[in-house]
Amino acid sequence: MTDRRRASAAVAVLRAVHRQPGIERAAATRKLAMTSGLTTETVARLSGLGLLSEHPVPPTGARGRPTTALGPHPRGPLVAAVVIGHETWRIAVAQLGGTGLAHTQRPHRRDPGEVLTVLAARLRSLRRRYGLRIRAVAVSVPGTVHGNRVAQAANLGWSDVDLSVLWPRDRGARPFLAGNDATFAAVAEARRGSAAGSELMVHLFMEAGLGGAVVEDGRPALGATGTAGEFGHMPFGDPAQPCRCGARGCWNTAIEGAAIARMLNQPPPADEVSYSRQVFAAARASLIPGAPPRAELAVVQAVARSVGTGAAGLANALDPSIITLGGLGRDLLDIAGGQVYPAYLAGLMQFRRTSPPPLLPAHFGGDAPLVGAIEEAFSAVLTDEGLRTWSSNRRPRSRPGRPKT
Amino acid sequence: MTDRRRASAAVAVLRAVHRQPGIERAAATRKLAMTSGLTTETVARLSGLGLLSEHPVPPTGARGRPTTALGPHPRGPLVAAVVIGHETWRIAVAQLGGTGLAHTQRPHRRDPGEVLTVLAARLRSLRRRYGLRIRAVAVSVPGTVHGNRVAQAANLGWSDVDLSVLWPRDRGARPFLAGNDATFAAVAEARRGSAAGSELMVHLFMEAGLGGAVVEDGRPALGATGTAGEFGHMPFGDPAQPCRCGARGCWNTAIEGAAIARMLNQPPPADEVSYSRQVFAAARASLIPGAPPRAELAVVQAVARSVGTGAAGLANALDPSIITLGGLGRDLLDIAGGQVYPAYLAGLMQFRRTSPPPLLPAHFGGDAPLVGAIEEAFSAVLTDEGLRTWSSNRRPRSRPGRPKT
């Protein structure tokens, strides 16, 4: 039968090392409730496979035989992460633990063909350089992603773009994941950011509009078609306001750049992300003592109240242990936390107010989608299946020495 | 290490039989991707343990050695389910597959002490009658449940009531689960109702207010504190309307009995559930051709639009494969489907409209919480741990014959 087991001890150890590089053997043994014998076997096997390395730890002064620290192997598995932003693209290669080995960032002109051609070339080059060490690729896009296609990316002006050209399938069938930037950002916060270790978190990612994700034990809720997390299209707004999505009263109509422009009696901006950033900067400037009051501040405060109320509604419905605000949401808390928090508390059901889920700024800024993409790529690698594939790739050269001629 | 495996083959077979009693051995073998040898071993073991029974199947006329059908064992494990409703309580005992062996329903006077005393006595009696065959108990309450306590149950007038008195812990530590009726109703629909087999469903359960749950692969999303699913307290309503929960603009303020009374310029009803039912009945009556138009119909239609719009918002955010409407929601679709569906479609993001998640009436009516409670109780039983407990309980009498004197 197709392997009915959960993560084997080997995968559990790899995941523990990925989550916390440098974790000590003895600590991992306890945390995973393993017997010391199993740890010995497992670590020996994983080291032999080139999956992790052991290092001595500096003496602690405590009694007992010293343990060792577990870290990524210098020739161990890697993942590639690609982030297509509204002005630049980024590529990174990361090893176990999430630390990067390579990183490139370039501006682009939003032409899908052009961008994908350049990125495909970069990925080919990485493939040549790292070979089979690259075990998975994740691509983040600021838009709606269905399978490997970008259905719609408003801020890029893309629609129905096939991303699978970036990573031709090879015999190894290495995982290729495409996803929404807000979802990846949420994963980043849940695994390594403000919500690290949380069982159930909600991330609200505010850039042009509002996106995000529910993340349970580090796994994002992707929905039936992979398009969950469009929180900006819940009817938390004014029912009279039409939204670009075709509905009315979407939360986004109280938050996104076009909404801010409307409230400021300005024409709809061409680049909403940059526009919102400017308005936020202006609002922030008027906070400086003695600075003249500006209309931008009042608008940002209105947005803040809307975000607070909506966050409370999500807390009521989903009962998360924590909510994080990313992207411009971090600035929002900074500039108008005095509006966000009261609105949040007021929107919570009475019984939730005694210990409300913390509403915190995200830990990551612009790196969030990249970190999340790396995490998701590793999630696809650190499985029993991934372990099998890695082992079988290495088996041919298991006997060290020159290849026979 | 503490058993790292997923459900063993034995548990997988038990779950398959529970899901589909009478499933054929050969079909189960294929469905679970088992080898025939493993099936032989597993079925023999489970039959021997008194967990399931084999029956010949009527000849199909097809070639090949005939298979057998798998069903619950006549002395196999049972669960008890208790449903406390706003006017009556119910208790049922069910065997593998969910079919009932016993069922009682009685009216009550909403006095917590009185109700719990009677229910505890009934459960003691069931315990005497069925002994250790009862492996778990689930209790459904129309209110907010934290652990084993009812935090608040508005329609019962209960607050801070401890349910654990119903089921004293014994050595076996048999699972005792308390939960919200809407959550159990959602599970019922997801496992055996309109959304049977769905990967990701959202259930909206409308009784006094709106509750429900997101159910993924049959498992309800309970939230960090077990109080997820309070969809009625998302701000989908008029921001000016105060809600009993302490917030403003809750969806409930457009839907619940008090809201309906307000819209009809009537005083707030004492029993909202009954009141809403009456209004719905009046609205339904005015649909009969030739009947005089009634204000109730317009109000129910307004409620319908609100439900449709909100359901769309949830679909946008959560991307379910199906949404079901239970409780009064079934009547709502019946009476005012012409308002629900257009509002639902209009509220969906453009790209979801080409194949929107079906919005269907629930399959179960008043039985939904009972069926869901039985399902959840069995979920707690059909695990490796549950299997171990059952086996160890039987081990003493493993050698058939009279007990030694």
Next chain:
DNA sequence: GTATTATACTCGGTCTACGAGTAAAATAAC
């Protein structure tokens, strides 16, 4: 009757993890 087909059963082998016992490498006590 014999062939074909679908299913069930048998049994040796593998893999994972347990658990009890032993060894190693540090500090603490005398």
Next chain:
DNA sequence: GTTATTTTACTCGTAGACCGAGTATAATAC
């Protein structure tokens, strides 16, 4: 300095679950 204590690592026999190849069984088809 030697011995005791503590913590961790390693060894090895055993148990359990499942695979997989081969065999047996019970039906229909020819």
